[in-house]
Amino acid sequence: xxxxxxxxxxxxxxxxxxxxxxxxxxxxxxxxxxxxxxxxxxxxxxxxxxxxxxxxxxxxxxxxxxxxxxxxxxxxxxxxxxxxxxxxxxxxxxxxxxxxxxxxxxxxxxxxxxxxxxxxxxxxxxxxxxxxxxxxxxxxxxxxxxxxxxxxxxxxxxxxxxxxxxxxxxxxxxxxxxxxxxxxxxxxxxxxxxxxxxxxxxxxxxxxxxxxxxxxxxxxxxxxxxxxxxxxxxxxxxxxxxxxxxxxxxxxxxxxxxxxxxxxxxxxxxxxxxxxxxxxxxxxxxxxxxxxxxxxxxxxxxxxxxxxxxxxxxxxxxxxxxxxxxxxxxxxxxxxxxxxxxxxxxxxxxxxxxxxxxxx
Amino acid sequence: xxxxxxxxxxxxxxxxxxxxxxxxxxxxxxxxxxxxxxxxxxxxxxxxxxxxxxxxxxxxxxxxxxxxxxxxxxxxxxxxxxxxxxxxxxxxxxxxxxxxxxxxxxxxxxxxxxxxxxxxxxxxxxxxxxxxxxxxxxxxxxxxxxxxxxxxxxxxxxxxxxxxxxxxxxxxxxxxxxxxxxxxxxxxxxxxxxxxxxxxxxxxxxxxxxxxxxxxxxxxxxxxxxxxxxxxxxxxxxxxxxxxxxxxxxxxxxxxxxxxxxxxxxxxxxxxxxxxxxxxxxxxxxxxxxxxxxxxxxxxxxxxxxxxxxxxxxxxxxxxxxxxxxxxxxxxxxxxxxxxxxxxxxxxxxxxxxxxxxxxxxxxxxxxxxxxxxxxxxxxxxxxxxxxxxxxxxxxxxxxxxxxxxxxxxxxxxxxxxxxxxxxxxxxxxxxxxxxxxxxxxxxxxxxxxxxxxxxxxxxxxxxxxxxxxxxxxxxxxxxxxxxxxxxxxxxxxxxxxxxxxxxxxxxxxxxxxxxxxxxxxxxxx
Numbered sequence: 001x002x003x004x005x006x007x008x009x010x011x012x013x014x015x016x017x018x019x020x021x022x023x024x025x026x027x028x029x030x031x032x033x034x035x036x037x038x039x040x041x042x043x044x045x046x047x048x049x050x051x052x053x054x055x056x057x058x059x060x061x062x063x064x065x066x067x068x069x070x071x072x073x074x075x076x077x078x079x080x081x082x083x084x085x086x087x088x089x090x091x092x093x094x095x096x097x098x099x100x101x102x103x104x105x106x107x108x109x110x111x112x113x114x115x116x117x118x119x120x121x122x123x124x125x126x127x128x129x130x131x132x133x134x135x136x137x138x139x140x141x142x143x144x145x146x147x148x149x150x151x152x153x154x155x156x157x158x159x160x161x162x163x164x165x166x167x168x169x170x171x172x173x174x175x176x177x178x179x180x181x182x183x184x185x186x187x188x189x190x191x192x193x194x195x196x197x198x199x200x201x202x203x204x205x206x207x208x209x210x211x212x213x214x215x216x217x218x219x220x221x222x223x224x225x226x227x228x229x230x231x232x233x234x235x236x237x238x239x240x241x242x243x244x245x246x247x248x249x250x251x252x253x254x255x256x257x258x259x260x261x262x263x264x265x266x267x268x269x270x271x272x273x274x275x276x277x278x279x280x281x282x283x284x285x286x287x288x289x290x291x292x293x294x295x296x297x298x299x300x301x302x303x304x305x306x307x308x309x310x311x312x313x314x315x316x317x318x319x320x321x322x323x324x325x326x327x328x329x330x331x332x333x334x335x336x337x338x339x340x341x342x343x344x345x346x347x348x349x350x351x352x353x354x355x356x357x358x359x360x
Numbered sequence: 361x362x363x364x365x366x367x368x369x370x371x372x373x374x375x376x377x378x379x380x381x382x383x384x385x386x387x388x389x390x391x392x393x394x395x396x397x398x399x400x401x402x403x404x405x406x407x408x409x410x411x412x413x414x415x416x417x418x419x420x421x422x423x424x425x426x427x428x429x430x431x432x433x434x435x436x437x438x439x440x441x442x443x444x445x446x447x448x449x450x451x452x453x454x455x456x457x458x459x460x461x462x463x464x465x466x467x468x469x470x471x472x473x474x475x476x477x478x479x480x481x482x483x484x485x486x487x488x489x490x491x492x493x494x495x496x497x498x499x500x501x502x503x504x505x506x507x508x509x510x511x512x513x514x515x516x517x518x519x520x521x522x523x524x525x526x527x528x529x530x531x532x533x534x535x536x537x538x539x540x541x542x543x544x545x546x547x548x549x550x551x552x553x554x555x556x557x558x559x560x561x562x563x564x565x566x567x568x569x570x571x572x573x574x575x576x577x578x579x580x581x582x583x584x585x586x587x588x589x590x591x592x593x594x595x596x597x598x599x600x601x602x603x604x605x606x607x608x609x610x611x612x613x614x615x616x617x618x619x620x621x622x623x624x625x626x627x628x629x630x631x632x633x634x635x636x637x638x639x640x641x642x643x644x645x646x647x648x649x650x651x652x653x654x655x656x657x658x659x660x661x662x663x664x665x666x667x668x669x670x671x672x673x674x675x676x677x678x679x680x681x682x683x684x685x686x687x688x689x690x691x692x693x694x695x696x697x698x699x700x701x702x703x704x705x706x707x708x709x710x711x712x713x714x715x716x717x718x719x720x721x722x723x724x725x726x727x728x729x730x731x732x733x734x735x736x737x738x739x740x741x742x743x744x745x746x747x748x749x750x751x752x753x754x755x756x757x758x759x760x761x762x763x764x765x766x767x768x769x770x771x772x773x774x775x776x777x778x779x780x781x782x783x784x785x786x787x788x789x790x791x792x793x794x795x796x797x798x799x800x801x802x803x804x805x806x807x808x809x810x811x812x813x814x815x816x817x818x819x820x821x822x823x824x825x826x827x828x829x830x831x832x833x834x835x836x837x838x839x840x841x842x843x844x845x846x847x848x849x850x851x852x853x854x855x856x857x858x859x860x861x862x863x864x865x866x867x868x869x870x871x872x873x874x875x876x877x878x879x880x881x882x883x884x885x886x
């Protein structure tokens with residue numbers, strides 16, 4: 001896989017369901033200073049990414065799952081890998097649920113959610129079945145749509161009110177820092193780096209550049225989204241609009257197309273599909289690493305069925321969904337932040353051990 | 361000296377006749393000295409077929425055998441009897457255009473190729489004379505691939521003529537042709553053509569292995585061969601380019617692709633093919649590059665229209681009315697209001713009607729075909745709207761779609777596109793825009809996953825290759841196409857070296873002459 005594909009895999013995984021709700025969620029905590037939280041969060045993630053890069057550099061042949069085996073020994077590594085797989089399935093299910101809810105609210109109020117869920121899952125299963133190369137090629141091609149999303153958002157710039165951003169730091173640093181918590185959620189997905197790192201061509205340094213570029217591309221994209229909505233809606237309006245970008249676009253109309261928001265959401269569907277496909281890929285590759293099987297077809301179908309059943313079980317029930325959302329997002333801290341950080345020192349130990357074994 | 365080496369060292373390579381690949385491995389049956397036995401064997405081999413002609417010569421001591429239907433009497437006379445009458449020689453076996461064999465099986469095969477056999481009592485030898493009669497039309501421009509400017513010749517049913525057309529265009533020793541015999545009963549000659557040193561040897565090897573593994577009684581056309589050797593049969597998209605134009609084949613061969621021809625059909629297959637190759641017409645390269653680019657963009661746009669316009673329209677009128685701007689709502693609503701059926705049904709009916717008209721008109725003689733077009737297109741189209749069965753907007757949409765699908769230069773792809781409209785219409789009719797997105801995504805994934813002889817089908821978009829976009833969405837000037845397209849996997853990537861140095865030189869000269877006044881504007885770019 002080329003580094004370009006690597007770049008697009010990272011950004012397509014990170015840009016997903018979150019785009020529509022990030023501005024709102026940041027706002028609930030940090031008010032109009034949400035964008036500062038976003039930037040601080042980006043810096044924090046940047047540090048974490050360097051840690052992940054160090055781990056991947058020390059174990060250049062491994063995916064996340066074989067790393068677990070090597071770093072924590074088999075007895076801890078295997079259960080950990082299973083937990084990782086479960087986490088990825090959880091995130092996938094969450095994506096499906098949020099997607100279905102959004103479609104239900106904005107486009108198709110009368111369509112049962114199993115239709116949209118099933119379509120999404122089958123299409124992604126077909127994509128993942130093609131393997132990592134197909135994913136990379138698809139994501140590269142589909143990334144042109146991100147440009148369209150940006151262009152659509154530029155429409156908002158006509159009625160931008162920079163004043164809405166002031167006063168800066170009105171609610172104080174405390175709020176801004178707790179906003180980081182919300183911000184980091186939107187960056188989860190960078191863990192894909194650790195899984196596909198070994199399959200990318202190029203030196204470690206080049207790969208690091210790619211990772212960093214991808215991260216800052218995503219950051220800028222989110223920043224743009226957040227600023228666009230914060231300058232369009234005032235602080236008192238924002239709590240009323242859970243999907244500010246869509247509400248913003250809804251108010252504009254072009255001579256040929258009256259409702260731009262529908263087009264935005266249509267393109268957004270593709271970004272959701274790419275995110276979900278990545279998680280599907282991550283968990284399927286986990287299974288095949290765990291069982292030492294080459295073919296992932298069965299696992300992909302299995303995961304698809306599991307995701308579908310869980311999302312049908314939770315359905316549109318707000319309470320269940322909230323609970324599930326909390327579980328998944330907080331376990332994100334464990335799997336995407338804590339565990340990679342623990343792996344950093346362990347990976348050095350492992351490398352030294354390998355080196356020692358190699359020379360003696 | 362030569363005689364000594366030949367006798368004692370026995371190291372002289374004996375030159376053998378070369379002709380089209382013989383199915384090797386068949387058993388050999390030696391001839392006998394008895395004429396009647398030999399003749400009987402051949403007669404039995406042909407199951408006493410009536411068109412096997414036996415001419416008895418030399419009062420029963422010799423005979424001439426040939427298939428009356430394949431041989432030409434003029435040629436028999438010219439090749440066998442004329443030299444003898446002229447007194448060059450008395451012995452038929454001594455004639456220079458005779459080919460000798462001692463194998464009856466081979467004799468049977470050569471009769472089938474249109475040879476005449478000469479046998480004599482008391483001799484084991486059989487002399488074979490090629491007297492095939494062949495009828496072929498002139499290489500006219502193919503009906504289905506016409507161009508405005510450019511070469512107006514096309515392939516015919518005779519493979520030798522076709523190869524001749526290619527050799528005339530590519531006068532280079534690297535042009536290599538390999539013959540195959542396919543089909544156990546039909547014994548069809550198939551030729552594989554490529555440029556040695558440009559085409560990827562593994563690709564050529566792959567084509568050959570796949571052709572070799574075809575084991576069927578009948579092979580009658582390249583379309584037939586295609587299904588045997590293509591990568592993925594479960595796909596609406598053609599994975600090999602079909603063409604009847606020699607210029608197109610020659611261009612593709614020089615790009616490093618492989619062409620497959622078969623006897624008896626003017627269609628040539630080109631592999632590997634990519635999706636965008638089907639959108640390149642020979643015309644593009646004869647136009648100025650501005651117009652070429654424009655036409656190509658129109659064509660690619662037609663892909664989007666052909667696949668998604670009816671679906672888009674249905675999604676809008678049945679789900680997303682709010683997308684239509686205010687001024688348009690009233691006319692749209694007015695045209696749909698009176699219709700009894702849901703838009704999806706209207707669309708399906710109309711699309712099927714168009715297909716019916718097309719299919720009905722295609723095989724009829726031209727005058728009737730035109731009538732069908734008028735009756736079908738004008739009368740039905742008009743009446744159906746007046747009767748209130750279909751809205752007039754839907755007629756416009758479906759007609760546009762049909763036109764767009766015919767814009768594609770390749771017939772196979774155009775059929776594939778029309779086929780793809782149906783699932784998209786269904787998806788759009790059930791869940792609107794979201795359905796279209798998923799449908800399109802599915803098509804894109806499928807295109808990305810497809811491979812044609814190891815080459816990604818959707819190149820240069822997926823995998824993205826920015827350099828190769830020069831001949832995909834746009835057509836840059838020819839002298840800028842310095843590298844061969846990557847998807848052909850050519851082993852020699854450079855297609856042309858700087859070809860417009862004269863321009864540099866001229867500019868330099870100008871700037872020298874112009875001195876101070878023009879030197880700022882005409883600086884050579886170095």
